[in-house]
Amino acid sequence: MNKRESFSSRWGFICACIGSAVGMGNIWMFPTRVSLYGGGSFLIPYFLFVILIGSTGVIGEMSFGRAAKSGPIDAFGIACEKRGRRKSGEALGMIPVIGSLAMAIGYTVVMGWILKYAVGTFTGATLEPENVEAFGAKFGQMASAFGNNLWQIIALAACMLILMLGVGSGIEKANKVMMPIFFALFVILGIYVAFQPGASAGYHYIFRIDPKAFSDPATWIFALGQAFFSLSVAGNGTLIYGSYLSDEEDIPASAGRVAFFDTIAAILAALVIIPAMATTGAQLNQGGPGLLFIFLPNLIKTMPGGPVIAIIFFVAVLLAGMTSLINLYEAPIATVQEKLHLSRVPACGVIAVVGVIVSLVIQGIVSQWMDVLSVYICPLGAGLAGIMFFWVCGKKYVEAQVNLGREKDYRASFYTICKYVYVPVCFIVLILGIALGGIG
Template sequence: MAQVETSQTRELFSSRLGFILAAAGAAVGLGNIWGFPTQAASNGGGAFLLVYLIMIFVVAYPMLVVEMAIGRHGQANPVDSMRSLTVNPLGKRVGSIVGWIGLSVPSAVLAFYSIVGGWIICFMFGGISELFGFASAADWFKGFSVARNLFGTLVFYVLTILIVQGGVKQGIEKWSTRLMPALFVLFGLLFVYIMTQAGAVEGLKHYLVPDFEKVFDRKLILAAMGQGFFSLTIGGCSMLIYGSYLSKKENLPKMAMNVTLVDTAVAFIAGLVVMPAMFVAMQKGVQIYAEDGSLLSSDTLVFTVLPLMFDSLGMLGQIFSIVFFALLTIAALTSSISMLECSVSLVGERFNTKRTPTSWVLGSLIAAFSIVIVFNFNSMFGLVAMVATQYLQPIAALLFCLFGGWVWSRHSKLQELEQGYPEFSLGWFGRVWPVYVKFVCPLLVATVIWASFG
């Protein structure tokens, strides 16, 4: 009975566009703007882009449909949504465990992600300080100190909590529909500006023209598969929780496709901006590639190479530096709000707590873990990031896939997708998808996990 009450009183997205921008915002994060161009630069540019686009639709999209469908079917938090897939008592217990493992992903990711979000905010403040001639403040914001990292992390958490406490319509949807269009506008401005610089066209060619000899490289294929997978936050619970706020009247596969297209567009455009920018920086004497062709400082590309390029362009470069880090802040926030929402929805539904205090208490608990990481940065940051993204998230995705493919009955699955799309089972996707998520997807996810252990 509680299940019915939950679904009846559950807040839903008020518009299709609101859902698409919020879900795409959850997927669009630093993985698209920081990770994707770095991966492309490390793996042959155009060849990586081509394989990545194929992998998004072959691996990530079918799994996105599973995750959103589980959420919409359960109309609840990840733990209760997993439990709703079966009537078997043992199956429900296992479903709870899978839900809890899934729920650990956004919390673990947020713990290190917020620190990077804090760096970005500090770089933006640093650019503003520089523009107004506050040199010592700019140096502090752009330096790497415990105090500065702590400040940035806390500011990032406050912004995240303020949006989440507003709820689905007044918080997540309202801000996603403002922040996502701003992201595209800022990208457009940056692209036009960078393309006027010497060396940019060469970078664009490197990004868009594939070297077909590299397309079948095993390392490149696995990197593209992993990137596609993380790009759409498969296994990260965000899509499951946003799916639970989606009306049953909506065509779920179409919604999932729209989210995939917006997310992929952001990654593609990020490459259009970052790759030419790298070549502009090289033209100005910044070393990007080592002698063996590997990318130098791939982890800090966004924080080293691009600021050096902006610095070399005078005052206009400073303005665009602020624009760039504002853009990154937007991308980071649209993801972090979905991460915090996962645990807020669970506590709110299980204990009937009010959203505002729940958001602050849970946000503060995860923030406390982030503060521990800040004070033990060298030993903890890389470890937490690796455990969360290379192990926890793919394992959660595999479990979601196995549970959605094998435990959730075919009839119930199809019934869920036929709501809002009655002819789903008649099309080729409806015929192939149930088998595909049962056999092919788990195999592909297991390959990504195997590659990360290798």
């Protein structure tokens, strides 16, 4: 049996986990949520939910993966083995793995868009449209069925090349380069925007507290959804990265750092986008792809030094998206390695073929594709992982795994909070998502 790959350093693991968490949700959704749900009044419940999920679910999935030294299928199977139901556990473990692959395929389409725009900032093509209607028409053409084949395939190929290099030489090294650059670029953008006339109105809005917002259930519901999906608890990516950890790693400390830097990334995005919109007097009420590919390019074009700002912005977005894409593809690749007994390169090849074919086919319906996954599969995968680790494995096992590598035992209330608060929260997210058409 081949020795399991592992991260070579604590910083490399943390960068990889930050990379998995920092993605489009931080950039095209978080600023919009802050704008729509009361600015600072949204931030307070968001911070509370980040602390809750970061100190429970993220730790749980990392610890579960390290304990099993495998992906979700074997981890779920191991959890159920003592009850004589390993096959049932493995079958349930397929849900987050398939979800991860499906999410990666949808994300591949988005990465094709981002890559095209990033390259276009250097050639001038990205800022070429004359007005917001022209930007919208350009994006609509690109986002139609088979509208962006070449760039999409290039984005997927770049991701797979990194994954083929392995955990230490590929995933870890790529994240150790891309994540610091991402943060540096957004800090540069933040400083630039701060000196633009009218930006102060954006800062005032971000940090103002409106007591009425606290009484609005939507503020709390969407803060929960934002925190839940931003921290990437879905029973796959965080779990599989945890499986590459050594027993010396202090998982609660690492989870805290991941939650902290993910939150910093989201705040940085808000500090760039909301004040930038404020400089033109525009309100940020449009999230998702429309913000990133229509409204922001139209805004950047009018700003001093717009072409340079566009380069910095879209390169930063490309880095954030690529690190998330790497994480999403890793769980299915690791599963193919484990179940088909393939080495990494052939396993990447198998998944790449599936990724290319399906991502090309779904280009015209990718929004609906991602909605189904975020509403149903992601919270279900997180809930199942939580049940397996906290309910099936039991308190003694959980505490032993979480405290492995720590000088001092983690807080005594951890298991109880995870079992009776975090796991139900996963299913609350599922129910609210179904009822409201998605909260992530």
